[in-house]
Amino acid sequence: MKKTTLALAAALLLPLMAHAQDAQIDRKVAALMKQMTVAEKVGQLHQLSGRLFTGPTSSDYAAKLADIRLGKVGSMLNIKGVADTREIQALALQSRLHIPLLFGQDVIHGYHTVFPVPLGESASWDMEAIEQSAHIAAREAAAAGIHWTFAPMVDIARDPRWGRVMEGAGEDTFLGSAIARARVHGFQGKQLGATDSVMATAKHFAAYGAAVAGRDYNAVDMSNQQLFEVYLPPFKAALDAGAATFMNSFNTLNGIPATGNLFLQRDILKGSWNFKGFVVSDWGSVREMVPHGYAADLADASVKAINAGSDMDMESYAHIKHLEDAVKSGKVKMKTLDDAVYRILYKKFELGLFDDPYRYSVAAREKAVLADPSHRAAALDVAQKSLVLLKNAAKTLPLSRAAQKIAVIGPLADAKRDLEGGWVVEGDRAPVVSILEGIRSHAGKAEVSYAEACGAGCTGTEGFDDAVAAATRADVVVLVVGETWDLSGEAKSRTDITLPGHQEQLFAALKATGKPVVVVMLAGRPLVFNTIADQADAIVYAWFPGSEGGNAVANVLFGDYNPSGKLPITFPRSVGQIPLSYAQYSTGRPVTDEKNVVYKSAYIDSVNTPRYAFGHGLSYTDFKYSGLTISSKAMAPSQQVTLSFDLANTGKAEGTEIVQLYLRDLVASVVRPVKELKGFQKVHLLPGEQRRVSFTIDRELLSFFNSQLVWGAEAGDFKLMVGSASDDIRLEGAVTLLPSK
Numbered sequence: 001m002k003k004t005t006l007a008l009a010a011a012l013l014l015p016l017m018a019h020a021q022d023a024q025i026d027r028k029v030a031a032l033m034k035q036m037t038v039a040e041k042v043g044q045l046h047q048l049s050g051r052l053f054t055g056p057t058s059s060d061y062a063a064k065l066a067d068i069r070l071g072k073v074g075s076m077l078n079i080k081g082v083a084d085t086r087e088i089q090a091l092a093l094q095s096r097l098h099i100p101l102l103f104g105q106d107v108i109h110g111y112h113t114v115f116p117v118p119l120g121e122s123a124s125w126d127m128e129a130i131e132q133s134a135h136i137a138a139r140e141a142a143a144a145g146i147h148w149t150f151a152p153m154v155d156i157a158r159d160p161r162w163g164r165v166m167e168g169a170g171e172d173t174f175l176g177s178a179i180a181r182a183r184v185h186g187f188q189g190k191q192l193g194a195t196d197s198v199m200a201t202a203k204h205f206a207a208y209g210a211a212v213a214g215r216d217y218n219a220v221d222m223s224n225q226q227l228f229e230v231y232l233p234p235f236k237a238a239l240d241a242g243a244a245t246f247m248n249s250f251n252t253l254n255g256i257p258a259t260g261n262l263f264l265q266r267d268i269l270k271g272s273w274n275f276k277g278f279v280v281s282d283w284g285s286v287r288e289m290v291p292h293g294y295a296a297d298l299a300d301a302s303v304k305a306i307n308a309g310s311d312m313d314m315e316s317y318a319h320i321k322h323l324e325d326a327v328k329s330g331k332v333k334m335k336t337l338d339d340a341v342y343r344i345l346y347k348k349f350e351l352g353l354f355d356d357p358y359r360y361s362v363a364a365r366e367k368a369v370l371a372d373p374s375h376r377a378a379a380l381d382v383a384q385k386s387l388v389l390l391k392n393a394a395k396t397l398p399l400s401r402a403a404q405k406i407a408v409i410g411p412l413a414d415a416k417r418d419l420e421g422g423w424v425v426e427g428d429r430a431p432v433v434s435i436l437e438g439i440r441s442h443a444g445k446a447e448v449s450y451a452e453a454c455g456a457g458c459t460g461t462e463g464f465d466d467a468v469a470a471a472t473r474a475d476v477v478v479l480v481v482g483e484t485w486d487l488s489g490e491a492k493s494r495t496d497i498t499l500p501g502h503q504e505q506l507f508a509a510l511k512a513t514g515k516p517v518v519v520v521m522l523a524g525r526p527l528v529f530n531t532i533a534d535q536a537d538a539i540v541y542a543w544f545p546g547s548e549g550g551n552a553v554a555n556v557l558f559g560d561y562n563p564s565g566k567l568p569i570t571f572p573r574s575v576g577q578i579p580l581s582y583a584q585y586s587t588g589r590p591v592t593d594e595k596n597v598v599y600k601s602a603y604i605d606s607v608n609t610p611r612y613a614f615g616h617g618l619s620y621t622d623f624k625y626s627g628l629t630i631s632s633k634a635m636a637p638s639q640q641v642t643l644s645f646d647l648a649n650t651g652k653a654e655g656t657e658i659v660q661l662y663l664r665d666l667v668a669s670v671v672r673p674v675k676e677l678k679g680f681q682k683v684h685l686l687p688g689e690q691r692r693v694s695f696t697i698d699r700e701l702l703s704f705f706n707s708q709l710v711w712g713a714e715a716g717d718f719k720l721m722v723g724s725a726s727d728d729i730r731l732e733g734a735v736t737l738l739p740s741k
């Protein structure tokens with residue numbers, strides 16, 4: 001009884017305490033700001049890159065250190081490790097008001113221990129594993145003196161030419177929003193300021209993923225409906241999960257650079273969404289408003305950025321050079337400057353940096369945390385979950401460990417750096433297990449041989465003979481091909497997303513031996529590989545799986561882990577189909593029969609369907625969907641219905657199915673996509689086991705933005721679809737939303 005009363009009292013007090021703490025920080029920030037000169041305020045908005053890019057040998061290095069001592073720098077990026085962060089922080093503390101620096105870093109998918117690239121992790125559809133991965137990345141980074149990560153990237157991306165699809169959660173808004181939440185929770189932990197967490201950044205605000213023609217930094221032009229419905233929700237989800245900061249983006253949106261975009265930053269983010277954190281510009285994006293043709297010069301860019309709601313200037317030197325004058329001349333109001341400074345100082349207080357500016361930079365913790373063996377185990381777990389079995393003809397996989405000969409072939413078979421993917425920042429990272437090493441250590445009685453053939457980008461046939469000879473001697477071939485790590489990520493747009501070099505030719509030569517060929521593919525984006533898709537016996541899409549990649553792939557190849565990953569992005573057949581998403585519109589001339597497409601919305605040289613659809617991914621077992629029920633045929637706007645069905649594991653292996661719920665609003669005031677993901681669950685079943693799975697459908701799930709950009713659901717009929725992939729719907733039902741009374 002006593003306990004209950006206490007718990008209740010504590011629960012009631014909590015919001016009050018949180019409020020009190022806010023008020024306390026508020027007072028502290030206000031007191032500090034009273035002492036600050038305009039120049040010192042401007043300094044807080046200046047973010048500088050550290051040694052990685054400038055280096056002690058660069059000519060202005062000494063000047064930069066002097067600026068830090070003078071309080072002209074508010075934050076640094078690319079300074080990491082306890083020793084360096086302590087050294088630089090000490091300089092900032094020599095400034096008149098002793099305001100500590102914030103250290104930011106692109107901790108995108110791990111720090112010391114490298115996890116799969118974000119797109120790969122997203123294929124796990126596993127929110128706990130994704131949160132855990134972000135949390136470990138944060139724990140390691142925070143132990144190395146870092147306060148703040150420039151992640152998660154929550155840009156929806158439907159164009160695999162864009163190299164940065166690798167950094168996000170793929171094409172879908174519903175899945176992307178769930179992943180945005182999981183990543184923010186993972187990075188930030190329970191409370192900002194805990195030294196096993198870092199501040200998260202939802203980036204790049206906004207619509208960067210829709211760059212025209214998939215060319216990085218290119219313009220974006222889209223309807224507000226698309227913006228609100230497809231591109232903004234993951235940002236809102238990140239904000240609701242508590243994201244401390246946002247980063248704006250390089251692109252223009254409907255003619256206005258995101259960095260100078262009042263509508264995005266003031267009206268939406270800080271206005272209707274009531275965001276209390278701060279916005280950092282993207283690298284040099286304030287300055288880039290000049291070549292965009294939106295600002296006359298750097299001074300003008302500074303004014304336009306801050307007035308539009310962009311608070312901190314990353315590496316444009318716009319504010320530090322010009323903002324003081326702009327405030328004096330009245331182009332920027334003191335109130336605007338104060339608001340930006342307030343937001344940044346607030347976070348510094350919240351992180352506890354004024355109490356102890358070195359609290360993240362403790363050598364003993366750095367050593368212990370970076371050596372924590374549980375981090376590798378977590379990296380293996382999420383890497384396994386991220387692998388997608390695209391094809392498994394005649395049950396070629398799993399491989400047997402009995403006495404047989406396995407030829408491991410290919411340019412990426414023994415690669416290590418490529419398994420890590422882009423955006424790895426620590427120099428001294430956890431060792432990587434190559435796929436060859438993984439296969440060797442898991443092979444049991446099987447005999448493993450290896451031939452590299454020739455490099456991933458090679459356009460000759462050197463080494464093909466040796467590879468063919470190895471295949472001829474073997475019972476089965478595992479061919480490891482793909483993109484090298486440096487072909488995806490920022491500034492890595494490609495017009496041709498086929499396998500680089502002669503890798504498909506290598507496949508054809510090996511296939512010609514008549515031996516079964518299992519292809520393991522590494523990449524940071526969907527690739528086009530039609531010969532392999534048609535002829536390989538099995539295909540495992542491994543993305544860039546991280547430090548434990550080799551063990552994860554081996555576990556899947558030998559069946560120690562039954563693959564469960566599902567594609568978070570559509571795989572086209574050709575670049576000509578891009579952009580391609582399962583959530584497309586019907587058109588007035590939809591294709592109902594691929595053999596009869598005359599005067600239909602179709603191509604004369606390709607089918608419309610993708611090579612592999614969103615949500616696709618096979619298992620070593622089979623799942624049967626049956627017995628769909630919907631609790632009611634119709635629902636009033638205030639009601640809910642429950643959709644249920646039986647999922648059975650009818651195969652011989654235990655396995656996990658990611659069941660997917662899609663819906664279509666059949667007739668609406670604005671046409672709706674033919675399918676929209678509205679729910680998913682990961683269900684683990686033993687052989688022969690069956691479980692009833694349920695989804696709740698409410699008005700919110702049926703809602704969309706109408707032509708007036710008002711969010712709501714319209715009365716009418718909705719088709720409900722449940723399946724194993726967006727193109728593998730197993731059960732269908734319907735519900736009618738009744739008009740409001």
Ligand code: BGC
Nearest residue numbers: 077106150203204282283490
């Ligand atoms: C990227 C950002 C990144 C920043 C700092 C920019 O070029 O677009 O995503 O956080 O650099 O490294």
